[in-house]
Every structure is written in C-alpha cells, then in structure tokens.
Amino acid sequence: MAPRSRARATSRTRRPQRSRAGKKTRVTDRPAPRRSRPAKRTRRKRPLNGFFKLMLKAKRNGDESFVYNGQTYKGKKHPKLKMIYKRV
Numbered sequence: 836m837a838p839r840s841r842a843r844a845t846s847r848t849r850r851p852q853r854s855r856a857g858k859k860t861r862v863t864d865r866p867a868p869r870r871s872r873p874a875k876r877t878r879r880k881r882p883l884n885g886f887f888k889l890m891l892k893a894k895r896n897g898d899e900s901f902v903y904n905g906q907t908y909k910g911k912k913h914p915k916l917k918m919i920y921k922r923v
Contacts, residue, residue: 894918 883891886903893901893910894917900909901920910918 890920893920 889901889903890908893908897918898910900907900923902908907923908920909923910920913919
C-alpha cells in the first residue's frame with residue numbers, strides 16, 4: 836500500500852508558523868472582534884409612477900381597460916396575475 840501524500844495529511848493539522856530566521860512564533864487563534872458600526876438608516880421605497888398607479892387600480896377593480904396619457908390599455912385575463920394590460 837502506497838503511503839499517503841504528506842501535503843494532504845499536514846494540511847488538516849495546524850502547525851506553528853516559522854519566521855524567516857527559523858524560530859517558532861505563536862499562532863493566534865482569531866483576531867480581536869471589531870466593534871460593530873451603527874446601523875444605517877433604511878431608505879424609503881420609490882413612489883410608483885402614474886402608469887402603475889392607474890394599472891394597479893384597474894387591476895383591483897377588474898376593469899377591461901384604462902387610459903393613460905391618451906393611450907388605451909386593454910386587459911387580458913391571466914390565471915395567476917389576474918390581468919395583463921397591453922397597449923391597443
């Protein structure tokens with residue numbers, strides 16, 4: 836049976852680090868924990884534009900169509916989204 840690779844066996848164990856002069860140095864487990872920063876303020880959501888306001892209102896009411904900026908948008912029923920509106 837062939838011996839296992841030395842690199843594999845030692846990679847799992849923690850060996851003391853050596854300085855350039857060959858002297859052993861201490862291995863620190865973890866650095867000291869940093870102080871947490873104060874929490875940032877959450878930003879507000881952007882308001883909906885006029886088209887989406889009208890579209891959502893029409894969707895809630897189940898309207899077949901609505902008009903925005905002189906354009907007519909006609910709805911088509913959808914099983915999950917209730918209605919999908921497209922420009923006519």
